[in-house]
Amino acid sequence: MSHGHAAAPALRMGIPIPNSKLAMWLFLGTEIMFFTAFIGTYIVMRMGSPGWPTDVNVTHIRIWAGGLNTFVLIFSSFMVVVAHDAVLQQQFARARMAMWITLWCGVLFLGIKSYEYYGKIDYDILPGHIPESDRQAMDKLVSNLDGKVNYQLSALFPQIEKREDQLAALDEQIAAGKDVERGTAVKEFYSAYLNIKEHVRNQVSFAVPFAELDKLRLDEHANPPKLELGEFPSHHGGGEHHAAADPHSVVGEFQRLEQDPKIGPLLGGYKIERIRPILYGNLFASNYFLMTGFHALHVIIGLILFAVALCKNPLKSSDAVFVENIGLYWHFVDLVWIFLFPLIYIV
Amino acid sequence: MSHDHHESHLATYFSVFMVLCVCTVISVVADVVHFAPHNVVVVVVMAVAVTKALCVMMYFMHLKFERAWKYLLLAPTIILASAIPFALASDVGMHYYTTDVPQIHEYERQAARGADGHDTPAPGGEHH
Numbered sequence: 001m002s003h004g005h006a007a008a009p010a011l012r013m014g015i016p017i018p019n020s021k022l023a024m025w026l027f028l029g030t031e032i033m034f035f036t037a038f039i040g041t042y043i044v045m046r047m048g049s050p051g052w053p054t055d056v057n058v059t060h061i062r063i064w065a066g067g068l069n070t071f072v073l074i075f076s077s078f079m080v081v082v083a084h085d086a087v088l089q090q091q092f093a094r095a096r097m098a099m100w101i102t103l104w105c106g107v108l109f110l111g112i113k114s115y116e117y118y119g120k121i122d123y124d125i126l127p128g129h130i131p132e133s134d135r136q137a138m139d140k141l142v143s144n145l146d147g148k149v150n151y152q153l154s155a156l157f158p159q160i161e162k163r164e165d166q167l168a169a170l171d172e173q174i175a176a177g178k179d180v181e182r183g184t185a186v187k188e189f190y191s192a193y194l195n196i197k198e199h200v201r202n203q204v205s206f207a208v209p210f211a212e213l214d215k216l217r218l219d220e221h222a223n224p225p226k227l228e229l230g231e232f233p234s235h236h237g238g239g240e241h242h243a244a245a246d247p248h249s250v251v252g253e254f255q256r257l258e259q260d261p262k263i264g265p266l267l268g269g270y271k272i273e274r275i276r277p278i279l280y281g282n283l284f285a286s287n288y289f290l291m292t293g294f295h296a297l298h299v300i301i302g303l304i305l306f307a308v309a310l311c312k313n314p315l316k317s318s319d320a321v322f323v324e325n326i327g328l329y330w331h332f333v334d335l336v337w338i339f340l341f342p343l344i345y346i347v
Numbered sequence: 348m349s350h351d352h353h354e355s356h357l358a359t360y361f362s363v364f365m366v367l368c369v370c371t372v373i374s375v376v377a378d379v380v381h382f383a384p385h386n387v388v389v390v391v392v393m394a395v396a397v398t399k400a401l402c403v404m405m406y407f408m409h410l411k412f413e414r415a416w417k418y419l420l421l422a423p424t425i426i427l428a429s430a431i432p433f434a435l436a437s438d439v440g441m442h443y444y445t446t447d448v449p450q451i452h453e454y455e456r457q458a459a460r461g462a463d464g465h466d467t468p469a470p471g472g473e474h475h
Contacts, residue, residue, distance in 0.1 A: 033427050041435060334407075
């Protein structure tokens with residue numbers, strides 16, 4: 001190309017950075033679009049949903065967890081840049097140490113995030129699981145209790161499949177005097193479940209006893225008291241049953257069952273908070289898990305990259321570009337979290 | 348690009364790290380201490396987030412010292428990235444037509460119940 005003319009400057013192709021760095025930047029460009037899709041939809045959905053849950057006692061969002069995670073990621077970004085600087089200065093031991101610290105910071109971030117996820121799962125704040133009105137909350141309780149009844153009956157009679165056959169077998173077992181205590185407890189649990197189910201189906205308050213429900217349903221002019229969901233006990237920084245719910249409400253009836261010595265243990269520690277209705281709760285949960293889940297996935301990929309870098313033993317000057325590229329990726333992960341933190345925890 | 352002795356930029360990096368920490372503390376304090384109405388807090392917190400992002404991008408990702416190619420890469424990215432929020436904003440974000448979703452009915456029901464001071468029982472009969 002430039003053999004004859006010494007005066008003409010050589011033509012330069014492309015951008016004056018290594019190919020791998022350009023490739024990483026192009027990839028980061030696509031990742032920016034990837035995350036702005038989720039963050040953009042979150043912002044837009046939230047703008048269009050009057051009544052979006054903001055109370056942290058309902059959404060179980062802890063600012064201290066978010067703030068701590070932010071600090072951990074910022075510190076790890078700083079460590080990455082220290083590592084790159086050390087490689088350029090040929091101080092390879094320091095570079096390795098800095099990369100180890102970054103890796104452990106990433107693991108710490110995932111640990112705090114999994115603690116937060118555990119809290120969400122414990123309160124059943126999952127997409128598609130959240131009731132958004134009082135009636136949906138009552139239906140959810142009936143459905144969950146049905147599951148628990150199934151569990152108890154199947155534990156007693158694993159071979160029998162149909163509910164009615166299991167109940168018949170249960171009656172036989174009690175009449176025969178076998179395992180009477182457990183049998184009667186399960187039988188009472190089933191009756192309590194039926195009681196709740198029928199009251200919810202007819203939307204009649206628990207003040208009206210179970211036996212009268214059929215009669216009331218057939219009577220056109222009856223006007224029984226309506227079933228209320230009830231007040232949920234405050235479970236954050238207060239007494240356990242701060243203000244007991246109206247005993248004729250759904251929550252009140254559940255609390256009565258919790259305290260019943262025979263039925264209580266069969267409930268398996270079920271938290272009534274799980275049926276608290278949250279308006280737009282499912283949209284909230286979907287957005288939350290998409291944004292933080294994909295971010296956590298990117299953190300995991302970053303940790304794998306750091307593990308690959310740390311496997312290069314000994315580290316050489318020629319690894320400077322590799323370290324820089326991993327650093328770019330990790331800074332991007334930090335960048336996404338810098339935006340996720342205020343959007344989820346503060347706004 | 349092979350310097351035998353590369354200048355250490357550790358001091359700069361440390362200052363940027365300190366700035367980032369301060370910004371994080373400001374965000375957390377803005378949330379915990381109620382010093383202004385919510386909208387002002389949102390603006391402050393998002394401004395802080397943008398500042399932090401710029402610090403990370405300019406210094407840690409070294410963009411301040413790179414050349415014009417950074418605009419070549421980032422401009423189409425930003426344009427395409429803004430496409431989704433802008434496309435959805437008019438349909439999902441703002442409601443210039445009447446929305447008929449269960450959540451709106453439930454929201455109005457709760458507002459009515461709140462206004463009455465829990466005197467009116469919640470009307471039943473919502474279809475689901």
